[in-house]
Amino acid sequence: MAKMIIIDPGHAGPTKDPGAVGPGGTFESDRALEIGLKVKAGLMRLNIPVTMTREMYDQPVTDDLSYRTDLANNYAAAAFISIHCNAAESPTAVGCEIWTTPGQTGADSLAEAVLGEFEKQMPGLYLRKDTSDGDGDKEARFYVLKYTDAPAILIETGFISNPEEEALLATDAYQQQVAQVIIDGLVAWLKEG
Numbered sequence: 001m002a003k004m005i006i007i008d009p010g011h012a013g014p015t016k017d018p019g020a021v022g023p024g025g026t027f028e029s030d031r032a033l034e035i036g037l038k039v040k041a042g043l044m045r046l047n048i049p050v051t052m053t054r055e056m057y058d059q060p061v062t063d064d065l066s067y068r069t070d071l072a073n074n075y076a077a078a079a080f081i082s083i084h085c086n087a088a089e090s091p092t093a094v095g096c097e098i099w100t101t102p103g104q105t106g107a108d109s110l111a112e113a114v115l116g117e118f119e120k121q122m123p124g125l126y127l128r129k130d131t132s133d134g135d136g137d138k139e140a141r142f143y144v145l146k147y148t149d150a151p152a153i154l155i156e157t158g159f160i161s162n163p164e165e166e167a168l169l170a171t172d173a174y175q176q177q178v179a180q181v182i183i184d185g186l187v188a189w190l191k192e193g
């Protein structure tokens with residue numbers, strides 16, 4: 001039986017932890033969930049087993065990161081993909097990033113596969129590759145990469161702090177494009193075995 005894929009929409013929602021908030025007032029947690037749900041739907045169509053760490057806009061109880069990693073580890077998951085939106089002080093910061101964590105070498109090939117699909121399917125997109133000097137917030141988010149047994153990556157799907165990307169992130173079309181990149185990268189990686 002195929003092993004479980006865990007999709008992790010970052011943050012918990014407006015009450016507990018909205019994540020970054022865009023200049024237009026939209027929440028990172030909402031966009032991460034919407035993209036995550038599209039990835040889930042795509043994987044289900046391919047009969048790939050998938051579980052999400054969060055399926056509600058507002059997770060009422062907790063944003064305990066260990067809950068997310070325990071879920072993946074209890075499934076002995078094949079891969080863990082965390083979905084976030086980026087934020088920077090400069091409103092002009094743009095693009096997507098994929099993070100892995102040192103020592104989790106199994107994740108490198110997964111990150112490469114997804115990056116490859118970004119390049120193929122969204123050639124106009126600015127890709128910020130393998131940034132290793134994260135700020136404090138990013139360090140905290142690395143928890144899910146560090147404590148997940150499965151190869152784990154964290155994808156920043158655009159800058160919600162950039163008004164243009166905030167608007168893009170809210171569209172069904174952009175969300176679907178990013179979801180397809182994630183799905184195709186994951187499928188290619190699974191085929192590599």
Ligand SMILES: [Zn+2]
Nearest residue numbers: 010019084085
């Ligand atoms: Zn985040």
